[in-house]
Amino acid sequence: MIGNRITYRTADGVRIPGTWRHAFIRNGSYFLTDLFIYADGLIDCWGLVTIEEFEEKLRSGWVATTLPDGAEASAHDLAYWRFSEPRSWLTPELLVAEVRDTIDQLNGRPDSTGRCLAAVDTFLADRTEENRAAARLAFLAIPASQRRYALGDMDSKDGPLRVLVAGPGGRTYLPIDPTVTQEAYDRALAYFEERAHWRAERQAHVSADGPAAPHAPAVHLYHSHPNKPVPDPGLLGLRNDYPAPITVGKVSYPSVAHAYWALSVAQPEVGVTVATADTAAAGRKIAAGAPRREGWEQARTAVMTSLLRAKYDQHPELAEILLATDDATVIYDDVDSAFWGDNAGRGRNWTGRLLELVRSELHMRRTTIPGL
Structure with a gap:
């Protein structure tokens, strides 16, 4: 059973969900380790194998369900011991059946x-x-x-x-x-x-706050370097480096990315240079070589939120593109930052999250909610 043990691996830029359970692997002596099971049917038992290859690993004893008395065992960097009157509830057949069930569960199929x-x-x-x-x-x-x-x-x-x-x-x-x-x-x-x-009563129950999961397919904003606006940008227009000028205070910036990096630097003259850079990538390169503003790390998500609000307030046509994503999860790639980008599941995807927040605010404006 999966429970709360959720993990994933990345294959060709795609996140493959998985889970894990304890198991013994016999490689000379016995090692207590984790057996990782993935939705695509691969099992990691110190190497990725198919379910058929996993059955062979069980038959050969590489994945052990029989623990002989007196055998040496260890858990890496934790403990070492010998078995004394060991009892195992697993058999190869039972473990394979449980693993097959787990693969079904990971895929949302009936187990x-x-x-x-x-x-x-x-x-x-x-x-x-x-x-x-x-x-x-x-x-x-x-x-x-x-x-x-x-x-x-x-x-x-x-x-x-x-x-x-x-x-x-x-x-x-x-x-x-x-x-x-x-x-x-x-x-x-x-x-x-x-x-x-x-069961009928539970199925008929509707959450007062609506569904927990989005009903729209996820939107992936792939890394790109848009240097000039186009008549119909589509999802490209949702990139922070898309050339959509914004005014913040009394200063105009060519894009959200220009504004973000210009505001990040401690020296005002460097900020001006960043703001007037030919491209967002060039502005970021200039900013990367300058000292950060004090407290920037703690303030940066709030700054980005303000800049995104400015962008979609000042560009209604881009706001419509964002609204058209409905309630989809927004996956934002940023090869330069694991903080702002999802980056094939290895990043925190803060840009994607903030785009979802701003989108929700735009939706709220179209809904009559007294006092808000």
């Missing part, structure tokens, strides 16, 4: 639990023995370590599900469970009827 619950819904809608058998097979296809969590109910765990798919007179997969009685089966049916009721 084995999702497929089981879909089969259960089919049975509840049409209670034939054929549908019950299909639901039972789907339930047993869930990795044994995950079955108790299938219903998401930590009080009942998978009890009602075990009984439902076994049916009256049947036996569950747990040897300690008694034969299913009609009374126990009726309780399981009542459980699922109640569960269907609260």
Whole structure:
């Protein structure tokens, strides 16, 4: 299960989401390490492998599920020990099944639990023995370590599900469970009827504040060096170095980038040189060789916010381009700054975030909100 363990790797400039879990790798001795699982189906077990290659790693013992008594083990830079009466709950088959489920989860596809619950819904809608058998097979296809969590109910765990798919007179997969009685089966049916009721209520619930995720596709503002305005700039017009003159106070700047770098320097005469540079890239180069204004690092995001507001206030045609991105996540590339740019997931994307803020302010002006 993914939980809150979210990571990613970058491949060809694209972020591939992933997660991780602990595992032992046997390379001479045993090493406690992290097994990274990615949405594209690759697994990093000290080298990226496909799911089929991962199964071979398990068969060879490179990824270990059996821990022999007396074997040496370590966690890098943390501890070293020998196994004494070790017990492992994993088998190669179980670990592969869990990894396959994780890949499905990372891709937003139904995993084995999702497929089981879909089969259960089919049975509840049409209670034939054929549908019950299909639901039972789907339930047993869930990795044994995950079955108790299938219903998401930590009080009942998978009890009602075990009984439902076994049916009256049947036996569950747990040897300690008694034969299913009609009374126990009726309780399981009542459980699922109640569960269907609260699921319907939850699905009908609408967040008072709207969706948490954007519904518009992400917008990527790739790094570029626009040196002159064009009749229909499109997303290029949202770049900070796009030639869209802004006036801040009594000073006019050729672009947001010119203004930002001119305001960043401590010496006024250098600021004038930056502001009049032929291109934003040239202005940045001049500013990079001069001392920063005191407190600039702490003030820079507020300064950039003010400059972006000025740009879209003074250029309504560019404001329309920004508004047309709706509620999309704005991914801004800046090869010179991991602070301002996303840079294939390695940067903080502050420019993208501030563009989203200014866009929201522009939307607010078109909405009647008393007092604002």
